[in-house]
Amino acid sequence: RRGREWAQMISPRLKPLNILGLGYSVSTNGKVLTGEVVVVKTFEELKARANEVPGKFVVYNFVYESYAKTAKYRREGANEAAKYGAIGALIRSVTPFSIDSPHTAYAENVPKIPAVSITVEDAELFDRITQRGETVKVSLYMEAHMEGTGMSRNTISEVTGYKYPDEAVIVSGHLDSWDVGQGAMDDGGGAFISWRALSVLKKLGLQPKRTVRSILWTGEEMGFFGVKDYVKKHSNELHKISIALESDEGTFTPYGLTYSGTNPAGQCIVNSVLKLLAPINTTHMNPATEGPDIEFLIEKGVPGAHLETHNEKYFMFHHTNGDTMTVEDPYQLDLCTAHYAATAYAFASLENMLPRVNSVLFNGNQCDSVPGFDTKIRQRIANISTDIQKIIDFVVKGDDKGVTYNELAKFVDQFGSRLVGTENLENAIDYMLDLLKAQGHDNVHGEPCQVPTRGKEWAQMVSPRAKPLNILGLGYSVGTDGQVLTGEIVVVKTFEELANRSQEVKGKFVVYNYDFKGYGESVKYRGSGASEAAKYGAIGALVRSVTPFSINSPHTGMQSYKSGVPKIPAVSITVEDAELFGRLAARGVKVNVSLYMEASMADREGTSRNTVSEITGTDKPNEVVLVSGHLDSWDVGQGAMDDGGGAFISWRALSVIKKLGLKPKRTMRSVLWTGEEMGLIGVQAYAKQHAGELNRMSIAMESDIGTFTPLGITFSGTNSTAQCIVNEVLKSLNPINATKLTLNEEGSDIDYLMAAGVPGSSLDNAHETYFYYHHSNGDTMTVEDSHQLDLCTAVWAATSYAFAALDDLLPR
Known part of the structure; x- marks a missing residue:
């Protein structure tokens, strides 16, 4: 049998750890064990560092090769660590993929020290922190996991x-x-x-x-x-x-x-x-x-x-x-x-x-069915800009290789998620302002704007059985008024089905278990589901997370209320729970749910800041090329992908230009938006404050859909000359295969600048897995790849520098 268990990192900051005790692990004997961690990748490294282990937790952050090759750390890790006096073993989950999900299993010959699996993300977090010379301390509590025997049956x-x-x-x-x-x-x-x-x-x-x-x-x-x-x-x-x-x-x-x-x-x-x-x-x-x-x-x-x-x-x-x-x-x-x-x-x-x-093994010609690799011959273009080539080489192969990843990891490991309206986000902004000054950027400052705040929340299914629900309150949702709401659920797939079954809804929760048909089509249930349900007397809306993939991970986001309709609590639930509710309802099983939420975004305001820095132009300092990403995140994961990566390639673009001594004709400006997740608050304030300058903005660039392998950029401008200019700039990125130009008006923050006539551009990257992690606990540094970040930094620095180095503004 398995008992209760929990763990948390207590320094260098507080962070709950998702753990699963391993089979047959002993308990912590009714106590909370606290100690430093020693991170190793192999048993050989553990042996070489044996003198560091007594009285500490050993963290195994092995390199995953295959299940067969790496399961040994789960099976034998506690035993090996105990030989050298460890008080517990924290073992990276044996999996090639994670969304902050620990993987448990059977552990053989575990000695009398507790053994737990931790997530891939936390194993890598511990490794990065200790590599920087910082001390990590962890607390662990476990009840005895597998005591006693009983009877079961085949x-x-x-x-x-x-x-x-x-x-x-x-x-x-x-x-x-x-x-x-x-x-x-x-x-x-x-x-x-x-x-x-x-x-x-x-x-x-x-x-x-x-x-x-x-x-x-x-x-x-x-x-x-x-x-x-x-x-x-x-x-x-x-x-x-x-x-x-x-x-x-x-x-x-x-x-x-x-x-x-x-x-x-x-x-x-x-x-x-x-x-x-x-x-x-x-x-x-x-x-x-x-x-x-x-x-x-x-x-x-x-x-x-x-x-x-x-x-x-x-x-x-x-x-x-x-x-x-x-x-x-x-x-x-x-x-x-x-x-x-x-x-x-x-x-x-x-x-x-x-x-x-027994005889010889069967010999089939399976090699014939193994697909070959498609080899693409890339033709280099003769007249690549010398400066752009310098940027690419410096970031991808030279002294700045890996810098973006390391800076981002240090930042998100220190601050974690950065919900707007929290002290943690403001501390993160202070950190960035100090860092940008140290990087030698010009005109470093914060531009204030008013933002909302968020409260605590939980939910559970109370019948037909008790089950905690992973939820995330949606942006600007009202709370439950200090009470626990309990009621039946009505499960629907569409707004049309909701209208047809409106007589069933009063006094109940509406669960939206729609068929995911892409983010653009499915997000309407998150955006207006609460108001649609409230029309018919629902007490709350439980909305299936807008994602094509889930490992029991809720994905939050914005919603809004319609005027003249009562405001009811709105939360995102996991894909798994939405489908569970759908199956139970289809079988005629009555499901009851309890929900508690403090007011999430209503009637509470604070102050935050957009983080601004520049490289002043030599010839046309009042004309601007803007690069941007948002610094805030939802209060899940680390906000590394959404949008730490976009924010960091933006300020890093300026640092690269500074380090290389390149001199753009017009000003390059990095803006790290605040309040994006709560309704694009930062950019709205910026567009209002800088309305008189937008005619001098050549292009506004944004990265907010991942920093995976870059393919090129999008461009909103409809002027044919401008399109040709952008296309020619992208040809210079042939060495890193990021030459694709897509004509569209994508962009979340920059929408407000494009609406004022500024040409807009977003980073186009291979982000097929973006919505796996989006607004979930899986959004951590484990999603990020150092080389991909280097490539994105090179694209961002090269294109923004090229636009800033042109003789004229991009025509509109």
Whole structure:
């Protein structure tokens, strides 16, 4: 059994840590353990630094290569750390992907020190802080995790064979899961396609010659207890198992089976059976000894097979709160069920069991199916600007390589999220003003504007079972007036459905579980969902996060109230919870929810500042090229991607020009906006304060949709000459392949400048995963890549310098 657990970083700043205790870890003995951390990447480094370890926590921030290669730190990390006197082990989650999501698991031979998994983001945070020579202290509390024993059961059912009932084909998955998420992917899907395979045969009236047996294992996550017990109890029957199939790496789109048998005839039989599945394209056979549970059967000589699927995303959700029904796809589950039912039936219908005599491994020509890499030949343009080439080389390969990443990491690690209206944001602005002065920028100052503030919030499902809900209040939402609101929910997919069911809404929460069709189409439910629900008497709006991807991560954002309609609380909920509510409602289950929110943005104002710095132009100092990003963020994650990266490439563009001694003709101005997340407050104040100067602004540039690999820039100007100028500038970026010009009017803050006639431009980058992290706890430095930030800095510095170096303003 698992007990309660929590941890937090207590210095150099306070930060709650998302943790999951590892299986069989001991507790902290009723106490809160506090100590410094020692961060290592390998067991070899731990041994070399053994003298630093006594009385401290060891943090394993290994480099993820694969699950097989890195799971050793989870299995053996506590034991290795304890050898040198550590008080606990904090182990980076074994996953290639994270949105602030810890991944737990079974740990063998854990000594008597607590062992927990921490998120990838926190492991990297500890590493960056300690690399800078700062001390990190952590507190940990854990109740005993896995004390005592109890009874559980393997779940077995059969379709009895009509000719050889004592011989069996096994299909299996495990029914237990970790106590995170819903265990839908690991391994609900595998378990359910196993028993469903038998149901399909029954419904079709098909009679296999030998018995098809479904086993839903118990205790897999804690050490394969179910299969070990099965092997022991059925040891004199194992020679009568023709093949044991298992699905435990996801039920995504299937493409074939692995097969452990080394007998050539057995391999040919399996290969021939798979050829029958050509209509659903699941014909691939991979000779491999795979399968966690069935390995114990394979060891006893039983041929084993594991379902192969396109499970590239499996370890994104594995052992996390993201493992919910949102991962599953009905059509993919149908394909997996068909595959399992068909292969199990085929093996059970053969005249003989699969042969077991060992021989050479099956040799397929799989290399023919591996796609090649598309090589793009890039032609260099002869007359690239010498200055632009200097900028690119200096930032990407020279002395400034990695500076943007390091400066951003230092900033977000120190300040974390920076919600407008908080002291933390204002401290961050003070830090930036000091830094920009130290960088030698001209005219460094803050420009004040009025901003709102935000309060505390929580929610939970109270029936049909108790479940905490991850929520984030939406911008400018009212609170619950100091009370806890409790009520039923009504789940709708569209505003039209809400109107059609309006008589059901009064006194209830409306849950918007829309089908995500892109940010632009879906954001309307966040923006006006509360007012639409309030029209019909709803007491609150719970809006599915506007994102195509989730690991139980709510994404917040702005909403607004319509005049003449009551104001009700509005929060974002996770994709997983929205879909959970949708499924429960579809089954006729009554769901009740409780919500508490302090007034989020209403009737409370403070003062914040836009952060401004310049390089004064040599010839035309009153004309301006503006580069910008916003410094505020939502109160989740670290605000590294949205929009720390955009803000930092903006001020860094000026620093690069300064360091290289380049002299632009007109002034280059960096503005780090405040209050963007709460309604573009900073830029509205700026546009008002500088209205008389906007005719002298050549272009306003903004980066606020990620600083991933840059592709080029967008441009709002409709003047054909201006478009040609921008295009020619971008040709100079051919060495870093960022030459793409897209004509559109994108931009959040700069919209207010474009509305006044200023040509606008946004950084165009490969931001396909942006909305995975957007407005969520996953927005941390782990999203950022040092080289990508260098490339974006080079694009920003080169293009802004080029526009500032032109003889004339861009024509309008």
